Amino acid sequence: MTGVDWRFRSLVVAHAVSAYGTYLNLIALSLFSYEVTGTAWGVGVVMAVRLLSGVMAGLAAGAVSARVTRRTVMVVTDLAQTLAMVLLALWSSGTPLVVLLGAVVVLGAGNTFFNVALRSAVPVMVGQDSRARANGVLVTARSVATVLGFASAAPVIALGGFGTAFAVNAASFAVSGAAVLVLRPRTDSAGEDDAPAATGEDGPPAGEGDSPTKTGKDGPPAGKDGPPTGEGDPPAGTGKDGPPTGDGVPPAGNGKDGPPTGKGDPPAATGKHSPTGDGAPSARERSEPVAVRGGPLRRRVAGLAGPLLGLIALRGLDALASASHNVALPLAAHAAEPAEPAVFMTRFWSAWAVGTLLAHQVLKRRSRGTSWGERAFAAGTCAMSFCFVAAFTGLPAPALTAAAVAAGFADGWTEIVYTSRLQAAPDRQRGRLFGLSATAEQSGFALGTVAAAAALEALPALAVVGAFHGTAACGAVVLLLLTVRRQHARKAEDRSSTSKETGEDTHGTSTGASHLHGS
Secondary structure, three states, X not given: OOOOOHHHHHHHHHHHHHHHHHHHHHHHHHHHHHHHHOOHHHHHHHHHXXXXXXXXXXXXXXXXXXXXXXXXXXXXXXXXXXXXXXXXXXXXXXXXXHHHHHHXXXXXXXXXHHHHHHHHHHHHHHOEOOHHHHHHHHHHHHHHHHHHHHHHHHHHHHHHHHHHHHHHHHHHHHHXXXXXXXXXXXXXXXXXXXXXXXXOOOXXXXXXXXXXXXXXXXXXXXXXXXXXXXXXXXXXXXXXXXXXXXXXXXXXXXXXXXXXXXXXXXXXXXXXXXOOOOOOOOHHHHHOXXXXXXXXXXXXXXXXXXXXXXXXXXXXXXXXXXXXXXXHHHHHHHHHOOOOHHHHHHHHHHHHHHHHHHHHHHHHOOOOOOOOOHHXXXXXXXHHHXXXXXXXXXXXXXXXXXXXXXXXXHHHHHHHHHHHHHHOOOHHHHXXXXXXXXXXXXXXHHHHHHHXXXXXXXXXXXXXXXXXXXXXXXXXXXXXXXXXXXXXXXXXXXXXXXXXXXXXXXXXXXXXXXXXXXO
């Protein structure tokens, strides 16, 4: 499959149906948890168990995707979540706490495994050149599903109770799983790797100048139009936000960008197999695992470029900040419109969804040759933080709607840029990268939810949201400064190398001329 064709769009529609059920279920499950446990603390425990299961799944997602195909992961997780929701739908009356906890574990882990598999597979499904566009399609579908899910939760629960809401969610997972089975998208590259390692810089735009990946015997080029969905990230160097894939991620153990592999470990590449003989590892050498000393986390990040880890760390800070406005928004809604807080929230999130759609349209129509990467992600994070803070300053309705649209635009921008950037990594690394990303995001959101809820007991919403988003903005500034510094250092190194080569060429020419003159 090449490009964002009908097959991929059909898969996105099915995924949007699943996302709709998920967002509807977020509200239904929260209310149901309170009914089962009877306390706010019980609701917090259920939410914590769900988030924790997602964090643990993120740590294991890379290893799972290395052993089974991504399509298998997507089908199995959809099936497991369907069964969990059917169980809750049939047992919606008098549900034991242990059954509820078991269901949320399946939901939390299943959602993470599915998203990691989907984002990692996008470059293979649509190709490197189309991954940014595909990621935009996925973000747009998710945004629409978010608004519809939140808006329809109350009517669905009022009409049919929790059992009906859970049944709707089960059906949405079944639609998604059936679509994957019927459409049979190509989710795994045929070769050992579909792209060289990411360089750790703002690479060329997705779809601009990237060489096609190995096609394999059963499909089109794996990296031609892969959409940035976050799950099927395109191989390194392809995407609109992805960094150059061929020269920035040194092998683990070289001490340059990746963590060291051990005190006495030899360098990962000697240059013996490099076509240029300058020590650069070949694609095969980069893809081969290297023994790494240290704990589980150190082994997972070994060989990954420092800039990629910086992006993931900032993503975690962004999730922490996002938790603050998610917790504080209901308070703002009750303060602004005490009679109809639900209408306030629906209006806010609808405006936000419009902003994400606009972001997709802008990035889709970007000029060819434009580079999106760390700088674009950092700038978008700063803008998003500013807009969400502004939404809590007591703006009049039109200005509040504009702030929500701007926040949605920045949110959609950062989502597409970030996903496409990680998708620029080699196929073997994408599972690890998106697994680490899921762990960082869910850990940040969980910590932010608890901390923001506690802070709101003593501080106004504006102070809490401002502090949390200020932290994310500071992290974005740090990443931006490091990116600029790294690029300046690389340019200086390139100039030095060019000067040295010029000197050597001049010396060789002079010697040759002298020899001819003497003869």
